[in-house]
Amino acid sequence: MKRRGRGIACMWYPIGFTVSANPSAAVVMVTEDGTATLLTGTVETGQGALTVLGQIAAEALGVATDDVHVVSGDTDATPMDTGAIASRTTYVTGNAVRLAAHEALSILFDTAADMLGVRPEQLEARDRKIQVKDFAQRSLPIGEVAQRSQVVLGRPAVGAASYNPPTVPMDAQTGQGKPFNTYVYATQIAEVEVDDETGEVEILRVVAAHDCGTPINPMLVEGQVQGGIAMGIGFALQEEILFDDAGRQINPNLTNYIMPTSLDMPEVQVDIVDSYDPTGPFGAKGVGEPTLVPTAAAILNAIHDAVGVRITALPATAERVLAAIKAKRTGASARLSAVSADTIAP
Amino acid sequence: MPERPRTTVEQHERSQAVDPTVPAAMSLPALRPSAVFPLDVLVPQVRLQTPAVGQRATRPDARLHGLGLTRYIDDMSLPGMLHAKIKRAGVASARIVRVDTSAAEALAGVVAVLTGREIPVNSFGPTFQDQPVLAAERVFHAGDGVAAVAAISEQIAAEALERIVVEYEPLPAVFDPLQALEANAPRVHGGASNVYASKTIRRGDVAYGFAQAARIFEGRYRTQMVEHVPIEPHAAIAEWDPNGRVSIQSSLGRITLGRADLARTLGLPMNRIRLSGTVVGGNFGGKNEITLEPVLALLAKKAGRPVKGVFSRAEEFTASTTRHPFIMDYKTGVTPEGRILAREVRLVLDGGAYCSWSETTLGKACILATGPYRIEHLHVEAMAVYTNKTMTGAMRGFGAPQVCFAYESQMDDIAAALGIDPLELRLRNVFEEGSISPTGQVLQSVVIRKSLEQAAQRFGWREGGR
Known part of the structure; x- marks a missing residue:
């Protein structure tokens, strides 16, 4: 018989390296027409990081996403970056990008201040314009300012900056310290159906509510959460590297190492939790790794809710779940007879 | 449209x-x-x-x-480019007695052959430099590379690998992390113990906390070894220019660190290495350190031609990092209302043959182990242990999915035993803005309660949504 169950799991996860320095540097160059180029040493590994970094640069410069071209991942051409690891790109590299854009912008503000007859600190960049705060009718197209700055005044709008999250080393005996500058939080709830005759688990639905600070690009956040859940499902139910007695892997292939495919994916509902971290770029934190952290826990709790067995070793393959169901039945009937014996004895 | x-x-x-x-x-x-x-x-x-x-x-x-x-690396081709393959040990623990590459070198189409003894500095690693580029003296796990070949086609390179003769003297091996902790266990890398990294976190007084608790829950949880399985395997192309500068295009996700590791292993100044990260077909933490890049650079130098290498799917499993299997003991003391008073955690990480990112995984797992909960008395101890298995390293979550499975499984057992709804139990214990973390840090922008409420509402948890 197929039995339904639901399970909840929540988690916390840090952004960036544990105590160790993990800086990023960035260069932002505003060209004469007001478009810009961003140089970053990180690498696009499929998550959309370069798009997010471009959006951060664009936001800081007051231009649109498409106005910023991103050059990445070349030790000859881009500044150092600790790289695509530790859910750090949006937060750490993003902060470096924001700071570099402000450096470039300050040159443009100097130029525009003269043109607009105000002081540089009265200016802001918005909608591809440099305008006077609280008096937006006095403004100039950013391209016109960049053109004058570079071609007439000889001050190209180039900014460079770096960022490293502040941490405090952990005490060797007690572990007390500040290993990270910020953390994200999330909850996932899974609904499963367990066949109590075969042990097979089908995941029907996963609801995920993730904190990433400000979502720089909500679509990419959702993509990360969906991908993380797929990975978490494999971790929960299917994937396992197996070894023979001589320490050699016996299933190093995709025939015998079973990964979830699109056909195994349940309905996934993603909510982004309203949150703002003042230390992140425009309030952003990160989202890469946390997306799979609670998935297995939620699924295993749902299996427990469905059939009353607690699987304590992953993956919860059909064989393992069925063995636990059988053990529970035997145990339950044993306990039942013991109870009857007790009641009869006196 | x-x-x-x-x-x-x-x-x-x-x-x-x-x-x-x-x-x-x-x-x-x-x-x-x-x-x-x-x-x-x-x-x-x-x-x-x-x-x-x-x-x-x-x-x-x-x-x-x-x-x-x-354009991924596999789509790229340079004029005169050769193809490299790496011979894998296939034995988990052995001394290399002899490597005979003469038959491989004699094969038509083979341009260069490389062994571990030819690597200028044959060790690397982010914390401890305990990993050879190609094993020269000693094999630590079955996926170790022992020699490499560059040939005019992949097929000829594969054929040449078959002709390389490696003589091994088998050595004792240990595969189970708990056995590796025993006093008489074979020492994977020598030394006094197989434990190569450990961490402790203490706050309050767990003994006092347990003494105050109405109920105490104990459980052991285990997780397995898994692979990142990116669609694109590890791949790179190396090419030297006539001024002795090497350019490497690679699927690495961390080129700054990669260049430093290349400079070390090749014995070159950093500014004579150009490392470009191509579009990566999936990383998930598995492409954080060099693998075949120094091998390709040295083969390309020997051959005087560009050399490309792409891991096979089998190599992706056996010769790149994997996720640490954890053995986790949890002991938690609670009040009758389900407030957690004390939690004690012991983690043993199967650290595989090399340290790689184990130290980081251990640290994060340790810090996160007690969960997003306000707990006055806690004690976490964790250690990473060498075994003669595939190296474990960085993988999406750095130990967090493992400990989350344990602490959240136990939370549900506590909820069931106390007759409290699992959502409600969590709401009674989670961090608030300004809560103190297990390491004593004041937490800010804490929205865990909001995330629980939002997920529960979307799911229809309180309506008994099924």
């Missing part, structure tokens, strides 16, 4: 039509067809809007993925 510039598919097909005057050999598969895609790209409105932050902006690279035009 706005009007797009007419695609040139028909023109393309016409251009591809067989011209009887052109010999068949001239239609090289490596030639890219001309403009099968519109070069006048319509930019989606969402990329043109201000403010930029918060927009569901599409990715320029996604367009290329969709059109099948993204």
Whole structure:
């Protein structure tokens, strides 16, 4: 018989390296027409990081996403970056990008201040314009300012900056310290159906509510959460590297190492939790790794809710779940007879 | 749909039509067809809007993925390029007595052969430099590389590997992390113990906390070894210029660290190495350190030609890092209302044959182990242990999925035993803004309660949603 169950799991996860320095540097160059180029040493590994970094640069410069071209991942051409690891790109590299854009912008503000007859600190960049705060009718197209700055005044709008999250080393005996500058939080709830005759688990639905600070690009956040859940499902139910007695892997292939495919994916509902971290770029934190952290826990709790067995070793393959169901039945009937014996004895 | 510039598919097909005057050999598969895609790209409105932050902006690279035009390393070819393959040990623990490459070198089409003894500095690693580029003296796990070949085709390189003779003297091995902790266990890397990293976190007084608790829950949880399984395996191309500068295009996700590791292993100044990260077909933590890059650079130097290497799927499993299996003991003391008073955690990480990112995984797992909960008395101890298995390293979550499985499983057992709804139990214990973390840090922008409420509402938890 197929039995339904639901399970909840929540988690916390840090952004960036544990105590160790993990800086990023960035260069932002505003060209004469007001478009810009961003140089970053990180690498696009499929998550959309370069798009997010471009959006951060664009936001800081007051231009649109498409106005910023991103050059990445070349030790000859881009500044150092600790790289695509530790859910750090949006937060750490993003902060470096924001700071570099402000450096470039300050040159443009100097130029525009003269043109607009105000002081540089009265200016802001918005909608591809440099305008006077609280008096937006006095403004100039950013391209016109960049053109004058570079071609007439000889001050190209180039900014460079770096960022490293502040941490405090952990005490060797007690572990007390500040290993990270910020953390994200999330909850996932899974609904499963367990066949109590075969042990097979089908995941029907996963609801995920993730904190990433400000979502720089909500679509990419959702993509990360969906991908993380797929990975978490494999971790929960299917994937396992197996070894023979001589320490050699016996299933190093995709025939015998079973990964979830699109056909195994349940309905996934993603909510982004309203949150703002003042230390992140425009309030952003990160989202890469946390997306799979609670998935297995939620699924295993749902299996427990469905059939009353607690699987304590992953993956919860059909064989393992069925063995636990059988053990529970035997145990339950044993306990039942013991109870009857007790009641009869006196 | 706005009007797009007419695609040139028909023109393309016409251009591809067989011209009887052109010999068949001239239609090289490596030639890219001309403009099968519109070069006048319509930019989606969402990329043109201000403010930029918060927009569901599409990715320029996604367009290329969709059109099948993204160039991964396997799509690239340089003039005169050779193909490299690495011979894997296939034994988990042994001394290398002899490596005979003469038959491989004699094979027509083989241009260069490399062994571990030829690596200028044959060790690397982010915390401890305990990993050889190619094993020279000693094999620590079955996926260790012992020799490499560059040949004019992948097939010839594979054939040459078969002709390399390696003589091994088997050594004792240990595969189970708990056995590796025993006093008489074989020492994987020598030394006094197989424990190569450990961490402790203490706050309050767990003994006092347990003494105050109405109920105490204990459990052991285990997780397995898994692979990242990126669609694109590890891949790179190395090429030297006549001034003795090496350029490497690689699927690495961390080029700054990669260049440092290359400089060390090749014995070159950093500014004589150019490392470019190509579009990566999946990383998930598995492409954080060098693998075949120094081998390709040295083969390319020997051969005087560019050399490409791409891991096979089997190598992806056996010769790259994996996720740490954990053995986790949890003991938790609670009040009758389900408030957690004390939690004690012991983690043993199967650290595999090399340290790689174990130290980081251990640290994060330790810090996160007690969960996002306000607990006055806690004690976490964790250690990473060498075994003669595939090395474990960075993988999405750095130990967090493992400990989350344990602490959240136990939370549900506590809820069931106390007759408290699992959501309610969590709400009674989670961090608040300004809560103190297990390491004594004041937490800010804490929205765990909000995330629980939001997920529960979306799911229909309180309505008994099933």
